[in-house]
Amino acid sequence: MRPMPLDPADRHVNIGPRLRAARKAQQLTIDEVARVTGLTKGFLSRVERDVTSLSVSSLITLCDVLSIPVGSLFEEPDVQLVRAGTGARINLGGVETEERLLSPRSEGKVQVIRSVIESGGHGGDELYAVAADVDVLHVLRGHVEVRFSGEEWQLGAGDTLTFSGHEPHTWRVLSEAGAEVIWVLVPALWSA
Template sequence: MIGARIRELRTERGLTLARLAAAAGVSSGLISQVERDLADPSLETLRKIAKALDLPLFSLFQEPDATAVAVVRREARMQVRSPVGGVVYTRVSPGHGRLEVLQGHLVPGGWSAAEPWSHPSEECVLVLRGRLVVEVSGAEHLLEAGDSCYFDSSLPHRYLNPGTEPADFLITATPPSY
């Protein structure tokens, strides 16, 4: 499904495989394999492709039909997991509109990104369980269950789990650009 969506978005923009690959900083072969569902891209690769397409990450998973009221069933939620860092994101919102809601799960000692990164948005994170460090522009903010943190996502940021238990959290971002 993701491969067909990437191909659709690439062709809508009139991009060749080579141009998208160059813009994303990955090989043309990888883009080709992803589009043909022969390779599962990492979370970092998906971020690069989405950025090259000038779209929020989860729009790569977006269903084409948007409705005024959308119910997202637990078993139908989109999920993205990183092969490194131990983070899993599940999209709670329907994937269209001006607000993105993600449920995050981070293993002990894990991180959302190896290095802080930015995207044009505003973000608020609410810790549901465990402990979470929100690193924004090099400053670390330790949150515990029930704590929240709001910040400008255009500042380099990432999430870290310093605890010995998994951390569960909600992220809201507007506009969606994750």
């Protein structure tokens, strides 16, 4: 049996933007990278715009300077979509509240939750804390009051409150028509 010739996949990998992002994350200028790698500024600029390609040797040198694995430049991006209305229903203890997870369950760095809260809905009479370093509440519709041990905040549509999830708090809806809010927890509760 004769071997079949293989046709290359018709897929172009754009590594330039990833290299630029890695450089900027390291807070390095093109001048600094050029000086360390021995490559010219113009050449590095063209590489970052995917106008030209690097040799394998230059790619390894550049990745060493940027402290990134060469293979990471060729990985498929991790993109996950949760369509409207399809997020998993969860219950974080809110009364008169429908909560849906907007971030994938597999995401441990952040948890995004959309809560539709009926009039009179609340987070309980007692103050509580969650196992998140950062808790962000963004009000999409309605009015919500957030109470801490020493102060209260009243939020309307478009307002955002950021605080430590470890800080004891509770909340309640003030508007007759209920409220709709987005909670962002960092890290996700199940990863803490």
